[in-house]
Amino acid sequence: METQPTPNLSIIERFNQWITESIMVKLFSIGFLILILLIPASWIEDLIRERQNRADEVIREVSDKWSGPQLLSGPVVRIPFIKKEKVKTWYEGKQVEEVIETEHYAYFLPEDYRVKSDITTEVRKRGIFEVVLYKSNISMQAQFEAPDFSTWNIPHEQVNWKEAVLLNGISDLRGIGENPVVKSGAVVLASEPISDIGVAVNQYAQFTSNQAANDANLRTISGIITPLLWQVRPESTMNISVQLSLKGSERLYFVPTGKSTEVTSTSAWSSPSFEGKLLPEHTVTDSGFTATWKVLSFNRPFSQKWVDREQALSGSEFGVRLLIPADQYQKSTRTAKYGVLIILLAFTTLFLVEITTKTRIHPFQYILIGAALIIYYTLLLSFSEQVGYNGAYVIASIATTALITLYSTTFLKSKPVVLLFSLLMTSFYAFIFIIIQAQDFSLLIGSVGLFLIIGLLMYFSRNIKWYGSRN
Numbered sequence: 001m002e003t004q005p006t007p008n009l010s011i012i013e014r015f016n017q018w019i020t021e022s023i024m025v026k027l028f029s030i031g032f033l034i035l036i037l038l039i040p041a042s043w044i045e046d047l048i049r050e051r052q053n054r055a056d057e058v059i060r061e062v063s064d065k066w067s068g069p070q071l072l073s074g075p076v077v078r079i080p081f082i083k084k085e086k087v088k089t090w091y092e093g094k095q096v097e098e099v100i101e102t103e104h105y106a107y108f109l110p111e112d113y114r115v116k117s118d119i120t121t122e123v124r125k126r127g128i129f130e131v132v133l134y135k136s137n138i139s140m141q142a143q144f145e146a147p148d149f150s151t152w153n154i155p156h157e158q159v160n161w162k163e164a165v166l167l168n169g170i171s172d173l174r175g176i177g178e179n180p181v182v183k184s185g186a187v188v189l190a191s192e193p194i195s196d197i198g199v200a201v202n203q204y205a206q207f208t209s210n211q212a213a214n215d216a217n218l219r220t221i222s223g224i225i226t227p228l229l230w231q232v233r234p235e236s237t238m239n240i241s242v243q244l245s246l247k248g249s250e251r252l253y254f255v256p257t258g259k260s261t262e263v264t265s266t267s268a269w270s271s272p273s274f275e276g277k278l279l280p281e282h283t284v285t286d287s288g289f290t291a292t293w294k295v296l297s298f299n300r301p302f303s304q305k306w307v308d309r310e311q312a313l314s315g316s317e318f319g320v321r322l323l324i325p326a327d328q329y330q331k332s333t334r335t336a337k338y339g340v341l342i343i344l345l346a347f348t349t350l351f352l353v354e355i356t357t358k359t360r361i362h363p364f365q366y367i368l369i370g371a372a373l374i375i376y377y378t379l380l381l382s383f384s385e386q387v388g389y390n391g392a393y394v395i396a397s398i399a400t401t402a403l404i405t406l407y408s409t410t411f412l413k414s415k416p417v418v419l420l421f422s423l424l425m426t427s428f429y430a431f432i433f434i435i436i437q438a439q440d441f442s443l444l445i446g447s448v449g450l451f452l453i454i455g456l457l458m459y460f461s462r463n464i465k466w467y468g469s470r471n
Contacts, residue, residue, distance in 0.1 A: 034343055041339045041343075044336050045333060048333050052329040063133075067247050069250050072170060073255035074257060075113075076257060077228070079106050080163045107306050110142035110143055111237075112260050113261045114258075115263040117139075117252065117266070132324050136245075140168075142258065143240075146236065147305075162231060165227050168197075169222070169255070173224075175246045176245070177247055178245040184229075189229065191226040192225055253275075256317075258295075260295075260296060261296075262292065264291070267320075270289070271323045272322060274291060280318070281293075295316065328388060342429075342432065347369075353421065372404055408422075435449070
């Protein structure tokens, strides 16, 4: 509250008194302090991002030594053929016609494709960080129709049936734990690894959730190649089975290559995330999950057969990501974004206490309280890496509120006022915690909460005479 300057004071003394007692100067000082505290608040968000990047780096390091995320694309039948074209050329002044032969590859996808994968998980630790690894026993059953080249007007005599092979794409060959067993009917076929199966795919599973970058990252994939040992064109459907023991980290993805595709994944892991272009029918319990994807050729952006590299097996991959339930970095980032709000509410509360109780609070005391409110977020981050976000939030909130409350007793002489300030600080942190937990309703709760806070501020400041006792 402003007071009239004493007539006996000098101009300098009157100016100093005005600086000390002016409400406007106090408000500008508090506003300036809040702006200054925005600088360390931004440092806190940078620190959280740095720790998140470190956790991601650890995941990549462990995955590189074990095996990366896996993407299975196949099976695909590849058959070479000769294309003959008539070309007119000039020879010795005469126009002659000659036949040019070029070799091409035709690719055929199965009519029916069934996959069952049983996933066993393992958690590895590197310091305070955890990485989930897995081993998967995968059984694939595929039914192929007899290859038909009539679409391209290629006679069967120009098809090299002896060179027909089966291709199964695997994004990281290091994950193969045992020799794959590939059968055509009851006949066991020999397989070999290959670094480029000649089919462009979307290496989606190798990367993070940057969808645009992933979709653009088309490349050829490694895998296994299996000669089919045909002598002539098969006259009936072919039943192909593949038994695969595969290990990887974090993600297991599939490409629906069948005209009708069904993929079933089961695991004892209780925190899966179903990702990709298509979502499954799934059941998730504390004892694990079961997920089944059913995909038709109408649900994907590529056809059943093509020549050379006319198309890529991309745009419909799907799978499961095995999450470690540790979202402390995301929640800490969201919490840090409310740092300015907490500082503003705390300073506004102190300012109203200062005005209503005629208590002098020095700007340096505001700075120390602001510093405690900033350090709160480093406590939250460091403890969340050890005990999880919820436990860290309770620890940091109690510690910070207790510290500020004890410090406020040095300048707030009234115990009821100290208690009220402590309860307000506790309610502020409880309010932020509710917003963080209720993700779907965070905007609604935040908006209603801030509206009520503004209403309370209006109510408690209604009797303050901002211009002193003057009319």
